Amino acid sequence: MCRILLVDDEPDVRAVIGRRLTREAFKVDEADSAAAAAERIREAEPPYDVIIADMVMETEESGLDVLKAAFARDIFAEVIVLTAYGSVQNAVECMKRGAFDYIEKNIPGVDVLDLLVLKIQNALEHRRSAVDFLQRIDLRRRSEG
Amino acid sequence: MKTMAGNEHALEIAARLITARAAPEQVLDAVLNAALDATQATQALIALVDRRNGELAIQRVAGEGWTPEKREERLRTGSGVHEGIVGLVATTGQPYLTGDVSQDPHYYPLIEGTRSELAVPLVRSRDRVAGVLNLESSLAGAFTEEDVRVASALAALATVAVSMAEHHRREHELAETARKLNRWGSTEDLLMEFTEAAARILQAYDGSLFILQPDGRTLLLAASHGPLRDQIGRASYQVGEGVTGSVAEHGYGIRLEDVASDPHWIGKYQEIPHERIAGFLAVPVVADDGRVEGVLRVIRDKTPASLPNAFDEDDEVILATLASQVAVLLQRSRLLQRLVQTERLAAWGQLSARAAHIIGNKVFAMKGAMGELRHLLEASDQCSPECGELIEMLSRSLGETDAIIQSFKDFVASRDIKRTSVNLNQMVGAAVRRVHGAAEGIRFVTHLAADMPSVPGDASRLGETLDEVIQNAIAWQPEGGEVRLTTSVVTSKEAADLAKVGRASQYVRVDVEDEGPGVPAEMRAHIFEPFVSTRGRGLGLGLPICREVVRAHGGEIVELGTGRGAHFVILLPAGDQEGVP
Numbered sequence: 001m002c003r004i005l006l007v008d009d010e011p012d013v014r015a016v017i018g019r020r021l022t023r024e025a026f027k028v029d030e031a032d033s034a035a036a037a038a039e040r041i042r043e044a045e046p047p048y049d050v051i052i053a054d055m056v057m058e059t060e061e062s063g064l065d066v067l068k069a070a071f072a073r074d075i076f077a078e079v080i081v082l083t084a085y086g087s088v089q090n091a092v093e094c095m096k097r098g099a100f101d102y103i104e105k106n107i108p109g110v111d112v113l114d115l116l117v118l119k120i121q122n123a124l125e126h127r128r129s130a131v132d133f134l135q136r137i138d139l140r141r142r143s144e145g
Numbered sequence: 146m147k148t149m150a151g152n153e154h155a156l157e158i159a160a161r162l163i164t165a166r167a168a169p170e171q172v173l174d175a176v177l178n179a180a181l182d183a184t185q186a187t188q189a190l191i192a193l194v195d196r197r198n199g200e201l202a203i204q205r206v207a208g209e210g211w212t213p214e215k216r217e218e219r220l221r222t223g224s225g226v227h228e229g230i231v232g233l234v235a236t237t238g239q240p241y242l243t244g245d246v247s248q249d250p251h252y253y254p255l256i257e258g259t260r261s262e263l264a265v266p267l268v269r270s271r272d273r274v275a276g277v278l279n280l281e282s283s284l285a286g287a288f289t290e291e292d293v294r295v296a297s298a299l300a301a302l303a304t305v306a307v308s309m310a311e312h313h314r315r316e317h318e319l320a321e322t323a324r325k326l327n328r329w330g331s332t333e334d335l336l337m338e339f340t341e342a343a344a345r346i347l348q349a350y351d352g353s354l355f356i357l358q359p360d361g362r363t364l365l366l367a368a369s370h371g372p373l374r375d376q377i378g379r380a381s382y383q384v385g386e387g388v389t390g391s392v393a394e395h396g397y398g399i400r401l402e403d404v405a406s407d408p409h410w411i412g413k414y415q416e417i418p419h420e421r422i423a424g425f426l427a428v429p430v431v432a433d434d435g436r437v438e439g440v441l442r443v444i445r446d447k448t449p450a451s452l453p454n455a456f457d458e459d460d461e462v463i464l465a466t467l468a469s470q471v472a473v474l475l476q477r478s479r480l481l482q483r484l485v486q487t488e489r490l491a492a493w494g495q496l497s498a499r500a501a502h503i504i505g506n507k508v509f510a511m512k513g514a515m516g517e518l519r520h521l522l523e524a525s526d527q528c529s530p531e532c533g534e535l536i537e538m539l540s541r542s543l544g545e546t547d548a549i550i551q552s553f554k555d556f557v558a559s560r561d562i563k564r565t566s567v568n569l570n571q572m573v574g575a576a577v578r579r580v581h582g583a584a585e586g587i588r589f590v591t592h593l594a595a596d597m598p599s600v601p602g603d604a605s606r607l608g609e610t611l612d613e614v615i616q617n618a619i620a621w622q623p624e625g626g627e628v629r630l631t632t633s634v635v636t637s638k639e640a641a642d643l644a645k646v647g648r649a650s651q652y653v654r655v656d657v658e659d660e661g662p663g664v665p666a667e668m669r670a671h672i673f674e675p676f677v678s679t680r681g682r683g684l685g686l687g688l689p690i691c692r693e694v695v696r697a698h699g700g701e702i703v704e705l706g707t708g709r710g711a712h713f714v715i716l717l718p719a720g721d722q723e724g725v726p
Contacts, residue, residue, distance in 0.1 A: 010506045016513025023520070056502065084505040105509040108548045113513050 002124055003027045003044070007037040007053040007066055008082065013105075017052070020113045026120070034062040038069035047074035050123050052116070055083045055090050055102075063094050071098060076130050078123035080116070100126060160302060170205060172306035176278070176299045177207035183299075184263070184292040186280035188256050191303055192231055193267070193276035196348035199423050199451025201235055201277070208281075210256045218255070229253030231277045234264040235452055238274050240293050244286035261287035265296045267304040274452065275307055315463065318346045323470065332478040333367070339474065340368040340441070343467045347426070347460050349443035351416040354471065355382060355389060356430075356439040361642060364393055364440060371416045380414045387411040389427055392440045398428035398465060402455040416444050423447035424455035430468045430475070434648075436641070438475055441468045501553045508550065512543050552686045555609070556675065559693035562603035569653050569717070570597045572604070573630050576611040584619045584628075592631040598719040600653050602698050607717075610691045614657045614702075614713050617687065621661030621711065631656040640716050644701035649718030652700070659710040669706050691715075 004026045008014050014030050021028045029048070031037040034057055041048065051070050055063035063081045070077035081102040083091045091102035100123045103116055158179060162172045177189040188208035192201045206216055230251045234241050241264045246252040252262065259281040267276040278300040282288065322342040325335065336354055344352035353369035358381075366373060366380035373380060382390040388409045392399050404410050404425050412419050427442035441464060445454050456464075519536050522528035570593045577589045600607075618628045633654045635643075640652040664672060673692040676685045688702075695702045700717035 010510065012510035013506055013513075016510050016517065019517055020513060023517075084502045084509070106505045106547045106550060108544060108551055111512075111516060112509065113516055 001025070001027045002049045002120075003029070003046075004120065005029050005031060005037060005040055005044070005048040005051045007031045007034065007051065007057070009033060009054065009057040013054070017113065017116065020117070021120070024117050024120075033057055034059075034065040034069075037066045041066075041069045041073050041077075044073070047077065049078065049127060050100075050120050051077060051079045052120075053079060053081055055081050055094070061090055063090060063099075064097070067094055067097055067099055076127055076134075078127050080119055080123060162306075169306045169310035173205040173303055174207065176303045176306075177205055180278065180280055180296055180299050181208055183295045184280055184282075184288060186263070186282045186287065188259070188281045190231075190279045191267070191276060192235075192279065193307060194235065194274065194452055194454070196445070196454060197350055198446045198448055199454030200448060201231065201450075201452070204276070210258070215255060229255075230262050230264050231279050234266050234277045234279075235274050238266050238268060238272060240265040240297060242288055242290075242293055244288070256281055258283045260285040263288040263292055263296055265293065265300045267300050267307065269304060269308060273457070275304055278303060315346050318342060319463070319466070322346070322467070332474065335474055336368040336471065337370070339467065339471055341370050343441060343464060344370065344443055346467070347443050347456065347463060348445070349424075349426075349456075350446035352441070352443040353414075353416065354430075354439060354441050355380075355393075356475070357384070357393060357437060359645065364390060366414065367439070369416070373414055373416055376414065382413065387413050388425070389440050389442060392427045392429050392442075393437050396429050396431065396437050398426065398461050400456050400461055401425040402453070417446060421446055421448075423451055423453070426456040426460055426464055428461065428465045428468045430471045432472050432476065438472055439468075441471060497553050498557050501550045501557070504546075505550050508543055508546050512540070512547075515540055515543065552690065556686050556690045556693065559606070559690045560697040562606055562694070562697050564601045565604055566599040567602040567604050567607060568597065568599055569607075569632055569655060570594070572608055572611060573632055573655060576608060576615055577630065579612065580615050580619065584622075586624045587619060587622050588625075588627045590627055590629045592629070594633045596634075597632060598634060598651065598653065600698070600717045600719055602717060603694070606694045607698070610694045610702075610715070611655070611657075613687045613691050614715070617713075618657055618659035618661070618711065622659050623661065626660040626710075628660075629656070629658045631658075634719065635716070640701075643705075643714060644703045644716060646699070646701045646716055646718075649699065651719040652716045653719045655715040655717075657713045657715075661710040663710045663712075664704050664706060666706065669704055672704060673702070 004021060006014055006017055006021070006028055007030075008017070009032050011032070014032070018028045018030060029040060031040050034053070037051070037053065041051065048070075051066060053063050053066035067079050067081075070079050078100040079094070079098075081091045081094045081099050082105055083102055084105050095102060101119050103112060103119060105112060158175055162175050173191050177191060180186065180189050186208065188206070188210060190206045191204050193204045194200070195202050203216055203218055230241050230243070230249070230253070233251050241251070242262075243249045243252070244261050246259055246262055249262075261282040261284060262279065264277050264279040266274045267278060269275045278296055280288065280292075280296060322339065325338055325342070340352045340354045344350070351369065351371035351373075353373055354367045355364035356367040357363070358365050362384050364382040364384065366377050369377060382393075384390050385394040388399055388401070388404070388407060391409045401407050401410070402424060404422050405412075405419050410419070415422075422444050424445040425442070426444075427440055429437045430439035430441055432438050443456070443464060445456065447454060515536065522532060522536070573591060573593065577591060581589065615628065615630075622628060633656075635652050635654045637648075637650055637652065640646050640654075646652065673688050675689045692702050695715055695717065698717050700715065702713060702715045705712040705714060
């Protein structure tokens with residue numbers, strides 16, 4: 001089962017996303033701040049497959065803190081950053097630093113939760129292929145060694 | 146006894162006082178005493194022309210027989226009645242000598258027992274008479290030609306003292322006025338003080354300030370102290386109308402003596418009746434970019450006893466200096482207003498950005514919950530058609546809420562632009578293609594200028610702006626109507642005539658005209674303000690966002706109100722601007 005960490009300081013947001021993702025058969029853990037998320041990421045065994053983090057929580061750059069914690073634990077971590085109004089700039093910065101994607105919470109006329117599910121599936125695909133690739137390299141190295 | 150040495154000594158004392166910068170009264174008294182000494186006269190007086198009304202008034206006296214009443218006397222001139230010798234000399238500018246006043250037709254008795262009288266003019270530059278030095282004696286034939294020479298020399302010294310005092314007074318008043326300008330105060334009050342100061346410095350009876358309105362055609366009275374005071378904000382001239390309008394039209398000062406004889410004079414708003422105006426002086430208020438922003442004018446009063454008292458070149462120079470200060474004041478007031486507005490918008494923007502963030506999160510949660518609810522109901526077979534309709538309605542409302550927050554966000558971010566080189570012709574074409582499908586039964590007619598220069602602009606924001614203006618046209622359009630889009634290149638001057646822009650040398654102009662009902666006159670001033678919606682839908686931020694975006698580009702958007710329907714014009718500075726990648 002895929003494990004997802006959902007980080008958002010807004011309980012209602014965590015509730016609806018959590019509910020929807022559970023319905024999609026993901027195992028969802030929650031954290032309400034970048035600091036709490038960092039702790040959960042460190043302690044998780046095995047690491048989370050996908051981390052969904054709100055950009056603006058304690059600070060304007062909380063999403064970046066979550067991103068750093070995720071990569072410190074697992075270089076194949078897939079992080080999707082959520083943005084509300086006015087924080088797209090920071091989300092783009094996250095992309096530059098290796099986030100899988102970002103999603104604006106309010107896109108008129110779009111079911112953002114559908115979009116999120118789709119992106120999570122893409123992220124998992126990405127993660128699987130990256131891990132596969134590494135395993136193949138590892139196998140070849142062992143057979144050659 | 147009269148001696149040459151005594152004369153020289155008297156002159157020397159007066160001259161020394163002037164170089165020592167003594168008070169003018171002191172110099173005039175020294176002149177009078179020297180005159181008494183040198184000519185053995187029994188009484189002496191100096192009368193000066195009061196610039197405010199052109200009348201002669203006694204300033205200083207010396208000798209015997211003066212009563213307070215006599216000192217206070219205003220000497221009549223010009224009227225023919227009580228003209229007197231002093232009045233005659235003030236009018237002719239020539240010395241006058243009589244050895245027997247009883248035989249003299251010009252004599253007007255001021256001191257009893259006078260037999261001889263000698264009067265010499267105080268002549269300022271350009272043959273203008275500033276006053277008269279008058280000597281009387283109880284002896285017949287008391288004065289000689291040598292006395293005329295000495296009195297004239299003393300009068301010249303008195304003139305220097307009077308002119309210097311006048312110069313110092315003006316200088317002081319100008320400095321005082323400049324200081325006032327640097328004090329914070331309401332612009333209206335400062336303009337009033339300024340106009341009053343102009344009248345005071347130039348010894349005018351009254352002064353008025355007319356300010357050119359944003360329409361560029363109307364001069365509105367902004368300050369006046371006399372009878373026109375009640376008309377402030379109402380009295381107006383069109384540019385080119387009357388002398389005042391003519392100053393605004395041509396941008397140079399006009400000086401008149403006999404106002405009624407000037408072909409431009411219409412006497413529309415007069416501080417005093419024209420037959421009482423001794424002098425009229427009006428200068429343009431010119432901004433640093435050379436545009437006329439108003440007219441500052443002053444008038445001098447006259448009475449039947451007045452000497453000619455028109456304004457001279459020096460007065461015009463001073464009034465023009467004051468007018469340039471008014472221009473500074475107006476500019477400062479505009480900058481301040483813009484600063485306050487920017488501050489307010491920034492504060493409001495921050496607040497709404499935060500509010501949008503919070504509301505956005507809530508809306509997101511509601512939409513999510515709505516989706517889950519729909520999912521549950523569909524799965525449970527309990528979803529009646531009514532239930533479905535309600536959910537649809539709620540979803541729609543939440544979607545609209547999203548759109549509203551989005552427009553908030555756009556408004557807040559509308560000044561944040563990223564410039565590239567933009568071709569407005571291509572942009573208009575693309576905008577029409579975008580809306581074409583959605584606007585059934587509406588024809589789009591485009592006239593695109595050849596050789597369109599590029600604009601340093603934010604392509605995405607300018608595209609959205611065009612979309613909004615075109616959508617606005619479509620919304621009001623009758624079935625089968627026509628929306629015309631025209632692009633052209635205009636000069637700085639043409640742009641300035643349309644809207645308050647004009648710093649760039651060239652502007653690109655986009656006209657969007659529709660055949661709808663147009664913008665009601667009472668709404669025109671408000672359609673670009675936030676939260677004003679004539680369509681009764683949305684938040685009323687569409688056009689305000691457009692304006693913010695266009696202004697962020699150094700341009701302007703206006704609704705002309707001259708066409709059949711609405712007629713929007715977007716002006717953007719063309720090419721070769723700073724900040725273009």
